[in-house]
Amino acid sequence: MNKQDNILIIGAGLCGSLLALRLAQRGYKVSVYESRPDLRTVDISAGRSINLALSDRGFKALRLAGVAEKAREICIPMYGRLIHDIKGNTFSSNYSGRDNECINSISRGDLNAILLTEAEKHENVTIHFNKKCTSVNIENTIAHFKDYHTKEEFSINSDVIFGTDGAGSVLRKSYYLERKFLFSYSQNYLSHGYKELEIPADKKGNHQISNAHLHIWPRGAYMLIALPNMDGSFTVTLFLSYDEGEYNFDNLTSEEKITEFFETQFPDALKLIPNIKEEFLNNPTGALGTVKCSPWHYKNKTILLGDAAHAIVPFYGQGMNASFEDITVFDAVLNENLGDWETVFKTYEKARKHNTDAIADLALDNFQEMKNHVANPLFKEKRILEMALEKEFPEEYFSKYSMVTFKDDIPYAVAMKKGRAQDKALLNLVADADFKQTDNLRNLLKKVQEETNEILQEDEIAGL
């Protein structure tokens, strides 16, 4: 590997554009091909505004590339969940007991634009839009493309190919179809899909409900969430089964049934979504899938990064953060000066894969937590205790959510293992009423720590 290698990146989404920027900063020659038009020049105001949660792991990678402050300017901090019950009552649940720990609502498009613009400032980067990758010959590192405008088909021959082409990755599909090696691969869909709706800004352009929270309407079998946008609107997402239960995407096909569903299940939200019927009937229903695979690379020739390697469901707000953290980890491996791309790729996957597997599983867990548990009395009591522990012992206690979201020095796999044990310890303490409200917090902390360690130890023995 040397700086004269021709590097091809397939996909200029969030991960691909940050990768291009970082590789350019390190002096590599990078060509990026993206299937969609340049989102900085096309009017997408008619489309939907999609926002994502940016948190510490994402910021760490953005800092590495020198763009964290630019991103910060378009962030809306959210300090906790605001939970709406069926009667319209709300209660809040902080994400952390430490002040200033928050997640951030950010526009996917605006952040992507920042990254593209920064990457293009480097002479050694070229970005080509409207070029759809159709397949990759992995043995000869040749990628085949089709131009959306001219319909012309062409091929790019390069030394190394990075596939950052998202959950539907064409490079990954080529791994599966070419069968040149044993490719472990999974795509798993939830029985729920999602649909995006909008709460517009009020007449003054302000947010109609708190913009310092992520809003949740948990209803067990389904839920609604809302994240604020800079223009005063909220992007609302409904998560609902395709075909099970009284209400589902298959049977919500008439205006009457849609109205009935929202009137009975989300009455306070309904009042804020003026175009509910049009939006519900016209906006597409999206699928929720988890993708895992291995190996991510083929010889010294190709590698998958970001969603292409590990697409996850959105319920931990970690999809973008995990993809950005890929860049942090990959960059650290490059620092080791391992000499050849194959060793770099192997070392990277070995360091990274168990952590992306973990966040995939955590994100699935959180679907249950968000649509169900947040309204469960035992769970609520546990969260109150955790917040008290974090507030009192900000350097000693970290909830699973805090480890995943705010502790970018704790790998996802460690956060999962320790966090699950800690959750189990706390929930069983609360369920047993095995602690006294009068007990001081220091004793409680000690008890939780002891129980957590015992659980980890017993699991260790059971796993021999």
Next chain:
Amino acid sequence: MNKQDNILIIGAGLCGSLLALRLAQRGYKVSVYESRPDLRTVDISAGRSINLALSDRGFKALRLAGVAEKAREICIPMYGRLIHDIKGNTFSSNYSGRDNECINSISRGDLNAILLTEAEKHENVTIHFNKKCTSVNIENTIAHFKDYHTKEEFSINSDVIFGTDGAGSVLRKSYYLERKFLFSYSQNYLSHGYKELEIPADKKGNHQISNAHLHIWPRGAYMLIALPNMDGSFTVTLFLSYDEGEYNFDNLTSEEKITEFFETQFPDALKLIPNIKEEFLNNPTGALGTVKCSPWHYKNKTILLGDAAHAIVPFYGQGMNASFEDITVFDAVLNENLGDWETVFKTYEKARKHNTDAIADLALDNFQEMKNHVANPLFKEKRILEMALEKEFPEEYFSKYSMVTFKDDIPYAVAMKKGRAQDKALLNLVADADFKQTDNLRNLLKKVQEETNEILQEDEIAGL
């Protein structure tokens, strides 16, 4: 659905031929297409003799189809593991504390032949060999084939298609490639492959080592196993990493290195395998994969059964048994008279899928147990205790292995959940030295049961 429906079964392996037999017994019209030649007419003595473990779940399905006794005649019962250490010392570990509970070594080919012959006794069954399915049009239930002899390509149009075409199922691949629905799918390979070798019979045609055991040479990173055949030989299987460790398939390429490997690691086995070098160099290295997917069916048109729906690794000896149990469960669903194939298929998957997922996971666990744990002192002590409990309380205590293997009335998923909790309880008791050898067994049983229930309860609370 009615008895005049034309049913096409793709694949006449163990699952397909038992399915054909059972559907014929119920009065259905069945055509079976198989890619390989008729194993009853082709001389396969030059090939390898492959044997499998047949146990209670398998027998239950064979009884349903009236062929259990025919199968019993070609069984060699194995009552436990015989474990060989690196110095050639052996110790045995029974599969059960109850007398007469055993698993059976049986020839795949001979059992398949029995099923084919029984199926063909029915006028409403036709079986076609050397016809390779190349793809399936699932919307129009048209399967495309190629004849291996004539090279002719042809298509079969039927009312319903059953895919029993094994781990590499063409019907399943058509689900993936046609993208007519959200198809959750995973194929996961172990980092280990396998290679088959042979211990021949002695000059009198007798077995050279105990034929009442499944032999294991556990070495941590790899292992050898051997199952007896009716002709006095043993089929030996080496499980070894492709590319990790001092010895692996990638570096065992010279006769010297192969001999060194067996001389240092399996000296007693080496003496019994006269053609080690030829066999090692000429026999293929097989991959070990787990396949899960969902949904198994498409509308009222097609369904996957057996390995095509749920291929598993061989370490629990349950692959064939799970496929046969598919037939038991499917037959019970047919008894419900649900009226149409789509309802039958949905009902079947709902009843069955969580159980085949469970046996897939259990089989992966058992790889660790066989190559590693069986030689671990803690594990050995646990097994001794379990055998004592089963012997003393044959109606009250069932190890995880016993529940999976001998209790065909306990679904795999229940056996996994309860068995794992029980293993954890026992291992932690043994590790804590938290029990007295002098304690009577009744007290120990009570303690294990209490701990097991507590573990299950705490898990329940942690899962809310």
